[in-house]
Amino acid sequence: MSIQADVRQFIVKNFYVADPAGLADDASLLDKGVIDSTGVLEVVAHLESTYGIKVDDAELLPENLDSIARITAFVEKKKG
DSSP: OHHHHHHHHHHHHOOSSSGGGGOTTTOOTTTTSOOHHHHHHHHHHHHHHHHHOOOOOGGGGGGHHHHHHHHHHHHHHHHH
């Protein structure tokens, strides 16, 4: 399974997404109300356990974690 598919599946399974098929990969998860600050921490815990990466406090930014596309790019960058 690709990183993008895994991230999408995790978000749809663990958070309320009214229309999973209509959730664009570049849609803001915060603006759409899919996740909140606690949800971000749940996503980070999933990324760390699934991909063996460490997300530093300074990296807890919307630029890294606010959409499926941004999360995917962030994980790919962290994995090198």
